[in-house]
Amino acid sequence: MPDFSLYPDMSLTGTPFLCTLAVLAVVALGLPLLLWTRVRGPRAVRAVTRVTMLLFAQLTAVTLVFTLVNNSNQLYDSWSDLLGTGDHVVHAADLGADGTGGVVLERLPKVRQTFRPAAGPGMRAAGGVRVTRMTGRVSGVKAEVYVWLPPQYDDPAWADHEFPVVELLQGYPGSAKAWFGTLDVHEQLMPLMRDGTIAPFVLVAPRTALVPGADTGCANLPGRVNAESWLGIDVPRMVIDNFRVRSTPRGWSVAGYSAGGHCATRLAVAHPDRFGAAVSLSGYNDPAVERASLTGRDPALRAANDPLRMLREAAAPPRISLYLSGQEKDGYEDAMALGRAARTPTSVQVVKLPRSAGGHTMALWRPQVVPAFRWLTGELGGHRTADGTPTPP
Template identity: 70%
Template sequence: MSLTGTPFLYTLVALCLVAVVLPLVLWSRMRGPRLVRAAGRVLMLLFAQTTAVALVFTLVNNANQLYDNWGDLLGTSDHVHEAADLGASGTGGMALEKLPKVRQVFKPGKGPGMREEGGVLVTQLRGRVSGVQAEVNVWLPPQYRDPAYRDHRFPVVEVLPGYPGSSKAWFGTMDAPQQLAPLMRSGQIEPFIIVSPRTTLLPGVDTGCANIPGKVNADSWLSIDVPKMVMDNFRAQAAPDGWAVAGYSAGAHCAAKLAVAHPDRYRAAVSMSGYNDPVAVPNSLAAKTPALRAANNPYLLLKEAGVPPRVALYFSGQPRDGYEAAMAIDRAAKPPTTVDVVFIPRSAGGHTMALWKPQVVPAFRWLTEVMGTRHQVGTGPGTTPPVPSTAGSRPAELASGTASRATAARRP
């Protein structure tokens, strides 16, 4: 029975009802010695508490999509079949352009939000470079199946959850397709392909999206294997100009790190409530040694870069939850790197999905601005619908109510 499935949830609801009825019916009818009666009543109480806790956990898990299956919850899910030393480039010396095309079979996705707005396609990808084998979810924009766009290639946003987190979270709890599809149809937001790969690759630990020989090649999985598969199977634009990466919490850290480390693979990144130092997550593999911490800290990577990367970075955060890390990167950035920082007041909520969900539309508006695809305006095949002008608007404006970086700087 699936951890996130409706049958499991209904079973827990039924068990909770039974746990309430049992004491009402049997409490005074218990027979036998006092010790036996006491033990029976204690068992009924424990049963009631256990089912109640299980139901609350399931509701919270379903709402936030923290654990996708029993393997993730119990720490038995291992998606790494090989973790070779791939070197600084993460390619292991392979000529990526010479690798054979990756042809995948896709099935309709199941779960919350996976069938909305055209539905999500899911495939099991065995990464040739990374040695990772896991699911990748792909959502196609409304225009993708329009005959007028049969020759058009679409920009891509790779979206990452926090830790723990499900690869389905952006389609379920975050409601990205439901929020974005109407705006894509009206031309207000670029029709992006949205790709969400699994990021929980080893049991009980956060990989930090790092390459760690002998352990995991999470960086190469996300920045090489997944993009290649998408470009080989869909009408996706080529990297780096057609690719961006976005995430919240631990996924936000990954998004910033991947874009700064690989400007040849990504043009832009969105980081919601992220951090720079991997040590922010106690069980992060990227925080195990000083060398790994430095190699996976986007602030240090940007500060020490010999040539500033040509990437656009968008950060949103609250005090002591992403904002200070974002400002540090802003101070370290030099052209052609660009940084936009959004200050979110504490009144908007804490480190939860309720804070990040309203930021989906503003973040994709920003991506529409910086991805450089607006020049493809027209009505014929291979073109993008005209996008209404947003002159005078603030790309930092969020549905939850925020202040821009300039406004935040004036705060006492």
């Protein structure tokens, strides 16, 4: 198979590849119209030639439609993601119950990352998204992380301000770019951050598709992947080392849709010492809902990674806030179950979406971005505006 990484202009989500497919589709449609009656040779040869032209036309049409759908929903970011050949795990040691492997996190030296402008649909809007590729010092994961800074970040009036962070998790399959390229999170929020309606959050979108052809469930699985430590330790520490952000749990939240919503809830319930709030859009509790989930295949892992069961069996109710939205039979019932299981200081807000709002798609989740961030603004609170007044909830 060709190494498409050597031809960045022909990347899966690149414009040149899309244009090439469009041209091929037109050519494939025109060939039978022009050559159908002009094919020469024995009957068998003519039949094979005509069938080949029809198959070529169908193949290019299907490929073009798939590419358009993929670009619109940011399902696969690269050829390796699509073909299941990418593996972002350097090593996956047994890190123990706390996911640190005995490492004293406070003693880890700061690591400065080099960021570059991110490419792709929507990535240059609203001030632009930047990207870096890092290797987790605890998790052993090597992958990219996208970061967007709010408009106040470089404002001299905010020079001493530490900003709250929202870690954004995509569904499965899905690209870390989807929050910016499809949900337009930065474009939706930037004007509201400017006028003080919504607090200025730093947005961080790490890769969650770490192993070929499987959803990690954002869990640590010794010998396979340490996704929980990647998302809960390595990514936050990198952001804290490189940006002017808060380091306390009330300064960090996590949000996701679909499988990413499951991960967001699970991470917050498991680590109230790291995340103070979570947003789940059409998420679920039982990891087996996602057929490709590694944690859903084993009964013990399935039970251990169900946020409802985790909440019920917690030694003490975690000090977290949850915002859970969904439609009937698509997240709503699971959200209500979490709400019934919650005990103070755990707080749960459930939003029921009407069936008319759409199905389990980006079109359903895009309009939920602003309400979710309004809620986060109220929950994390205490964010001053440039003139010193509190940001309104």
